[in-house]
Amino acid sequence: MTVTLQKVETEIIEILMEMTADWDLDVEQIQPQTSLVEELEFASIDYVHLVVEIEEHFQRKLDFSELILRDGKYVSDISVQELVSFVTRKLNQD
Amino acid sequence: MTRTLAIGLDGATFTVLDQMVEELPGLGLAMPFMKKIFEQGSRSKLLSTPNPLTPPAWVSFMTGRTPGNHGVYDFIRMEEKGDDVFYTLYDARDVQTEMIWSIATRAGKKVVALNYPFTAPPRPNTGSLVPGFTHWKHLRRSTSPPELYERLKELPDFSPKNLAWDFEHEKQIMEALNQGDLADWIRYHIRRDENWFAVAKKLLTEDNPDLMAVLFDGTDKLQHQIYYYLDPNLIPEEPSEGYLTLRALSFEYFRKLDSWIEQLVELAGPDCQVFLNSDHGFTASFEVVRINAYLAEKGYLVLKAGDGNDDGRPTASWFANVDFTKTSAYCPTPSSNGIVIRVAVKSGDPGIAPEEYKAFRERLIADLEALVDPTTGERVITAVRKREDIYNGAALPEAPDLTLTLRDHGFVSIRDVYPVVEKRPEPLGTHHPDGVFLAFGPGIRSGFVGERHNIHDAPATLLYSLGLPIPDNFEGKVTVDFFNDEYLMVNPVRTGEAALAGQGKTDEGSISEAEKAKLLEQLQMLGYVE
Known part of the structure; x- marks a missing residue:
């Protein structure tokens, strides 16, 4: 069954809002263009928790190394939109 | 009424504790209540896991199984994938055997467990659990049941930052610090463990759990950095003023620890059996x-x-x-x-x-x-x-x-x-295989010093103290030598159904692909990775 980009976006933003609820961030609303590191102050350990949360939420294993590794190097930041697109694509594979 | 109180003292060793129960010139008696436990309770060395390290050892303590069965060997594990090797943090989902928190909860016991590593993310049937080794940003979501975290907020000046791991701070664990930094290090861990004591006191008082368990890990963190100032065998012939100041401050941590232990034992009441153990000992490298x-x-x-x-x-x-x-x-x-x-x-x-x-x-x-x-x-x-x-x-x-x-x-x-x-x-300071195991309270032999037990014997002993049968797939045995004859006669050791498999595998029983993608930098934050 196809999973829409909109559905994934809504659910990932909900996950991020719940996760960061008490982080004392300046960000008022998480939007597609929100960046995880720059705006949500993600450290690598937070990324780990997010990956687990997304996998448990969608009940699917997703190889996130494709998202964070580009040309063998780790990316410095990821936007919510990039994350949503990646998850949507992976969920609709198979 | 709390029946069993388990107090973890990460990295505690008799090399250090023995002098804390003595009147020392200029330092006095640092742990008078521990002295009472020595005199009126039972104790032995406790052999750690083959690699005496927090993850395998505390998981053995929580499961009654050795690492070959519970599956946790280190803070992180590596997985080879073609020409590369991926590193990932172990967590509760990697523990392949059931924890005593779950065994006791399934048996109808009320359980509180605080600050034990590898208990996050929470698994089913864990009672009231606030995990250790968790960053403050994720403590709320890792606490079980979720409403427990809201109750913690009732504590004066509560902040998750005062309980959880400060990765930036902890990475200093293997670094050489100057004496000023060492003093800050000691004070930081006094404050942190004081916060865990406050949580333990609140839940012991309000919830009256059958099993109350709290781990103080300042003992380990301090000894990594200040063992030179704690081990009586290492005192220089002519110690400097700075050395003596730090030695006195490090004793202050143990003085506080003794007071927290005493207060918890008093709150638990006279009918409670108390067990104290470490996951490994300490020595000097x-x-x-x-x-x-x-x-x-x-x-x-x-x-x-x-x-x-x-x-x-x-x-x-x-x-x-x-x-x-x-x-x-x-x-x-x-x-x-x-x-x-x-x-x-x-x-x-x-x-x-x-x-x-x-x-x-x-x-x-x-x-x-x-x-x-x-x-x-x-x-x-x-x-x-x-x-x-x-x-x-x-x-x-x-x-x-x-x-x-x-x-x-x-x-x-x-x-x-x-x-x-x-x-x-x-x-x-570095880890030594010989940790400590002490018991105190009704039914416990007085002034008894036993032969060395194994870390995986401790959970069998806790279940026995709770009046529960020991799962027949436990590798650990009840330390019966700690109990007096009358208690053993009235409360024979019973063997029961096998503990369950670990509850970490969400699907297919294999390692999540996503776990392979964790960033390398996180490892350095842990301090155990260079």
Whole structure:
């Protein structure tokens, strides 16, 4: 069954809002263009928790190394939109 | 009414505790209540896991199983994938056997467990649980049940930052600190454990759990840095004023700890049996052993050229610079004290051929045993143990191929720095296999000192104290020598149904692909990775 980009976006933003609820961030609303590191102050350990949360939420294993590794190097930041697109694509594979 | 109170003292050793129960000139009696436990209770050394380290040892404490069965060997595990090696943090989902929190909860007991590592993310039937080894940002979501976190907010000045791991702070654990930083380090851990005490006091008072368990880990953190100031055998003949000040401040932590223990025991009431244990002991390390530099010297490990420092030698992020296509053996983390042999899965893969494994391993062992002190001829690595000789169980393949014991029980360094063996400027605390186990309260023998028990015996003893049968697949045994004859007569040890498998595997029972993608930087934040 196809999973829409909109559905994934809504659910990932909900996950991020719940996760960061008490982080004392300046960000008022998480939007597609929100960046995880720059705006949500993600450290690598937070990324780990997010990956687990997304996998448990969608009940699917997703190889996130494709998202964070580009040309063998780790990316410095990821936007919510990039994350949503990646998850949507992976969920609709198979 | 609380029946069983378990107090964890991470890294506690009798080498230090013995002097805390003595009246010392200028320092007084630091732990008067511990003295009472010594006099009126039972105690023994407690042998840790083969690699005496927090993750495998506390998981053995929580499961009654050895690492070959529970599957946790280190803070992180590595998984080889083609020409690369991925690292991932262990967490509760990796524990392959059931924890006592769950066993007791399923048996209808009310359980509170605080600050134990590898209890997050929460698994089913864990009672009230606030995990240890968790960053403050994730403490709320890792606390079980969710409403418990809201109750913690009722504590005055509550902040998750005061309870959880401060990764930035903790990474100092293996660094050489000056005396001012050491004093800050001690005060930081006093404050942190005081907060855990406050949580324990609140839940013990309000919830009256059958099993109340709280782990104080300042003992470990302090000893890593200030063991030189704590071990009576290391006191200089003419100690400086700075040395004596730090020694006095380090005693202050133990004075506080004694007061927290006493208050918890009093709150638990006179009918409660109290058990205190560590996951391993402590001793002093006098030298650095750079094991990967040695493996490189011997040709087992190959580094990529032209990366790292000005001289081309990589140090900061060692594992990122290993050429895994040419490396046949390496040590993945200092805390592992282990050597991993790369074995080719199929022809053409990097690593040695499977049929060469035994001969290769024997040659490697011989090379490791040949690392000697040039002055004395003494072996630097006193034991090189094959995994099948020290572990057994379904998780055996995940163990390092070889586990090393250094002559001073130190952790190896994995940095590509020479010389391979170098004396430390001053002794640094390191783990010793002999931890502590103490019991106190009704039914406990008075003033008894027993033979050494195993870390996995402690959970069997806690279940026994709760009046529960011991699961028949437990490897640990009840430490019956701690209990008096009358108690044993009225409360015979019973064996019951097997504990369940771990509840971590959400689907397919295999390792999540996503876990392989965790960033390398997180490892450095832990401080146990160079």
